[in-house]
Amino acid sequence: MDESAIADGLSGIGRSSELSGAIDAENRLEPMPATEWQRLIALPAQTPALDRLRSNTVGTLVVIGSTTGSPSFPLQPENSQLPGIATIRSGTSSEDPWGELVDGLARLYVMGATIDWEAYQEGRRARRLPLPTYPFERQRFWVLPSRADATAAAGEVVLKTPVWRPALTVTGERWAGGVWLVLADPDGIGDEIVHHLALRGAQAILVRPGEYFGRPAPDQYTIRVAVAEDYVRVLQQVESEWGMPRGICHLWAAARDGRVPHLADVDTTFASGVESVVALLRAVSTWGRRAGLELWIVTADAIATGKEEGPLHPERAALVSLAQVAAQESRDLLVRVVDATWKDGEASALASCVLQELLRGSPEPTVAAYRAGRLLQRDLLPIQAATVEKPAIEAGRVWWIVGGLGDLGFEVASHLAAAGSCRLVLTGRTRLPPRLAWQEYLANEAPTAIAKAVRRVMQLEAMGAEVLLAPGDVSDLQEMQEAAQLINDRYGGVYGVIHAAGVAGQAKPVQKLDSAALSSVLRGKARGGLVLDTVSRDLKPTHFIFFSSLSALYGGLGFGDYAAANAFLDVLAHLRRSQGLPALAINWAGWRDRGLETQAVYVTENRPQTLTVDEALAAFDAALPSGMTQVVVEPSTPGFPPLRPTESPPHPSRLLSEATSPALSGLPVPPGELGLPAQASPTKQSPGPSGLLATIRKALASLLSAPEEELDADAPLVDFGMDSRIGLQFLQALEEQFAVELPLTLLADHPSLAAVARYLHLRLSPSPGV
Ligand SMILES: NC(=O)c1ccc[n+]([C@@H]2O[C@H](COP(=O)([O-])OP(=O)(O)OC[C@H]3O[C@@H](n4cnc5c(N)ncnc54)[C@H](OP(=O)(O)O)[C@@H]3O)[C@@H](O)[C@H]2O)c1
Numbered sequence: 199m200d201e202s203a204i205a206d207g208l209s210g211i212g213r214s215s216e217l218s219g220a221i222d223a224e225n226r227l228e229p230m231p232a233t234e235w236q237r238l239i240a241l242p243a244q245t246p247a248l249d250r251l252r253s254n255t256v257g258t259l260v261v262i263g264s265t266t267g268s269p270s271f272p273l274q275p276e277n278s279q280l281p282g283i284a285t286i287r288s289g290t291s292s293e294d295p296w297g298e299l300v301d302g303l304a305r306l307y308v309m310g311a312t313i314d315w316e317a318y319q320e321g322r323r324a325r326r327l328p329l330p331t332y333p334f335e336r337q338r339f340w341v342l343p344s345r346a347d348a349t350a351a352a353g354e355v356v357l358k359t360p361v362w363r364p365a366l367t368v369t370g371e372r373w374a375g376g377v378w379l380v381l382a383d384p385d386g387i388g389d390e391i392v393h394h395l396a397l398r399g400a401q402a403i404l405v406r407p408g409e410y411f412g413r414p415a416p417d418q419y420t421i422r423v424a425v426a427e428d429y430v431r432v433l434q435q436v437e438s439e440w441g442m443p444r445g446i447c448h449l450w451a452a453a454r455d456g457r458v459p460h461l462a463d464v465d466t467t468f469a470s471g472v473e474s475v476v477a478l479l480r481a482v483s484t485w486g487r488r489a490g491l492e493l494w495i496v497t498a499d500a501i502a503t504g505k506e507e508g509p510l511h512p513e514r515a516a517l518v519s520l521a522q523v524a525a526q527e528s529r530d531l532l533v534r535v536v537d538a539t540w541k542d543g544e545a546s547a548l549a550s551c552v553l554q555e556l557l558r559g560s561p562e563p564t565v566a567a568y569r570a571g572r573l574l575q576r577d578l579l580p581i582q583a584a585t586v587e588k589p590a591i592e593a594g595r596v597w598w599i600v601g602g603l604g605d606l607g608f609e610v611a612s613h614l615a616a617a618g619s620c621r622l623v624l625t626g627r628t629r630l631p632p633r634l635a636w637q638e639y640l641a642n643e644a645p646t647a648i649a650k651a652v653r654r655v656m657q658l659e660a661m662g663a664e665v666l667l668a669p670g671d672v673s674d675l676q677e678m679q680e681a682a683q684l685i686n687d688r689y690g691g692v693y694g695v696i697h698a699a700g701v702a703g704q705a706k707p708v709q710k711l712d713s714a715a716l717s718s719v720l721r722g723k724a725r726g727g728l729v730l731d732t733v734s735r736d737l738k739p740t741h742f743i744f745f746s747s748l749s750a751l752y753g754g755l756g757f758g759d760y761a762a763a764n765a766f767l768d769v770l771a772h773l774r775r776s777q778g779l780p781a782l783a784i785n786w787a788g789w790r791d792r793g794l795e796t797q798a799v800y801v802t803e804n805r806p807q808t809l810t811v812d813e814a815l816a817a818f819d820a821a822l823p824s825g826m827t828q829v830v831v832e833p834s835t836p837g838f839p840p841l842r843p844t845e846s847p848p849h850p851s852r853l854l855s856e857a858t859s860p861a862l863s864g865l866p867v868p869p870g871e872l873g874l875p876a877q878a879s880p881t882k883q884s885p886g887p888s889g890l891l892a893t894i895r896k897a898l899a900s901l902l903s904a905p906e907e908e909l910d911a912d913a914p915l916v917d918f919g920m921d922s923r924i925g926l927q928f929l930q931a932l933e934e935q936f937a938v939e940l941p942l943t944l945l946a947d948h949p950s951l952a953a954v955a956r957y958l959h960l961r962l963s964p965s966p967g968v
Pocket residue numbers: 600601602603604605606607625626627628670671672673697698699700701721722723726745746747748785786787788789790792793794795796
């Protein structure tokens with residue numbers, strides 16, 4: 199280790215005495231000879247110093263001292279000796295002191311400290327390699343625990359449940375000046391934040407929701423919550439009069455609301471939450487000055503940590519997951535969420551949590567949950583499913599399955615039917631023809647959704663189940679009241695309700711979500727969940743199961759609307775539990791070859807790991823009696839998978855692009871074969887194949903911080919460390935560069951620079967095939 203280099207780096211930093219903890223700010227560290235460092239390193243650190251440091255509100259402490267010997271500084275900040283102070287240290291016992299220091303630096307980074315990586319890397323040749331950021335990619339770049347440590351064997355399914363624990367934090371304050379837009383709540387959180395920002399020299403512009411665009415005072419606006427044009431106007435005016443905004447703080451989903459969420463309010467709350475953030479992101483994209491802008495979304499009681507002061511708000515949970523996806527999708531815009539809880543009369547307590555995060559300014563965690571003033575982080579705790587004693591699937595029970603004629607609903611219905619003589623009430627929007635016409639209908643009609651549904655009902659009946667059809671739209675209160683009445687009249691109640699209805703998301707980045715389609719995704723799952731919660735109460739179910747998805751927890755590019763709808767259900771389950779009602783939300787991984795997640799569009803050709811139907815049903819059996827409110831079902835990944843992504847079967851169009859021409863200068867590929875629209879867009883004059891290749895290579899090199907000459911045109915993009923996140927950023931860069939809208943599947947279908955250039959050449963050519 200080059201000690202003098204370290205000493206050089208430390209000069210100018212206050213030195214703390216190991217014994218007293220006194221900080222000698224005047225007497226800055228001077229470069230010291232190696233022998234002096236060795237002497238200091240050999241001294242064990244003394245605990246009395248800790249009190250002094252704490253009273254000096256030290257947030258980060260780099261301890262250079264013995265790792266052995268007692269007393270010594272604690273390594274873990276959650277150790278009660280040193281709350282709120284992150285420590286790293288290096289020891290002399292190690293054979294790799296430099297490695298220990300780097301490890302310590304990494305710890306600080308994970309805790310949220312801002313590290314000057316450029317300075318750290320100075321003089322070295324290093325390449326930024328982004329790690330996978332969401333589960334659907336399923337590429338592992340790290341070594342997993344050995345087989346012996348893994349929680350499940352190959353083919354088994356791991357059941358987990360989310361728990362929230364105190365997180366490691368590094369306190370610290372960055373400069374928070376500049377111009378801020380504060381989308382203020384009615385309860386004073388916004389005013390508190392404005393006050394504190396002003397103390398730090400910032401200029402805050404207040405924006406409140408209104409019926410129309412207005413400017414009641416020079417530094418105040420009213421806008422329509424879901425109208426992107428209003429946000430654009432504010433951004434443009436603020437930029438021209440006050441300067442470039444530094445950040446936006448969205449507080450409209452943080453208002454104090456002690457009421458339990460009600461169906462009558464759900465559309466309004468979606469408008470001021472999910473819809474307003476979509477409109478805001480669209481406006482920022484239209485405005486075009488995203489670089490360096492920060493978007494802080496504040497919610498209250500949206501995350502079920504178990505430590506809430508007021509009722510949970512599922513509609514705000516939808517916003518949290520949507521924002522998480524927006525953060526994953528954003529290249530040059532920092533998106534962060536802070537969720538806190540309301541205590542009566544304490545806008546200041548909530549504001550201080552927001553300020554703490556805002557002043558820390560760290561990009562991680564994307565979602566910060568504060569309870570009792572402490573930052574919590576989510577862990578997924580494995581559940582001992584083996585402790586399940588009696589199977590919950592008993593013969594003869596009445597189950598109401600909404601979405602029961604869909605893929606997952608039908609698999610579960612068959613599973614219940616197989617347990618023996620159960621009675622199944624199946625609900626969906628599709629109305630089947632009268633039973634008398636079924637045989638004839640099946641014989642005469644080509645395969646249709648109705649014929650498929652009819653076959654499924656007949657199959658269930660052949661298994662011995664009694665099937666009652668109660669058609670209707672789950673988001674329609676009246677139709678579901680009628681269905682509930684029908685069930686009550688026939689059976690006098692239900693044993694279990696399963697909400698397995700829903701439609702696929704739009705597979706678009708959040709700012710491009712179409713509002714009508716967004717509402718339809720939210721309607722079936724989220725509003726539908728609330729309707730079922732309402733109408734099922736008199737039926738007194740023992741089980742109430744929501745079919746949710748991993749996307750609610752992990753997000754995923756293009757999953758904004760779908761993740762939002764699922765997150766709503768997770769928190770609705772927790773809300774029901776808090777009311778003493780049965781509830782279980784299951785965050786399913788995709789079911790293999792079943793259902794609407796098979797239609798989802800992924801940015802790379804690597805499909806997510808999926809569950810077989812047998813694995814999923816075994817997990818259903820285990821989750822049901824687990825007593826949990828939320829269960830996460832993922833396939834296990836034991837052993838040591840390769841550090842590089844495993845080969846997935848080549849996409850047909852990939853085969854095509856490889857087969858057609860290895861070189862860009864080869865014969866043009868017909869647009870139909872490339873999956874292009876029949877009429878290629880004549881909007882732009884193509885710059886020519888080699889010009890295109892040079893442009894897109896440059897764009898990718900800049901994203902990857904890699905030299906252009908290293909990016910071989912015909913090499914697979916994954917070889918450059920391309921993952922879905924970089925893929926989306928690359929796509930956005932190309933869209934901006936060429937002013938075209940590109941499909942999310944572009945890079946999956948055309949997985950090399952040459953193939954992308956070929957596609958763009960055809961797409962931008964005035965006539966197809968030229
Ligand atoms: N497939 C997966 O791998 C997967 C993974 C995680 C979670 N999930 C969740 O599991 C649930 C079922 O998914 P799936 O894959 O089985 O989808 P699916 O095959 O498309 O089935 C969905 C069913 O929901 C019904 N439905 C949709 N909107 C409705 C509404 N407004 N009112 C009443 N019924 C409605 C549809 O019937 P109608 O069109 O006739 O109404 C359809 O039968 C979804 O909520 C999905 O998010 C699925």
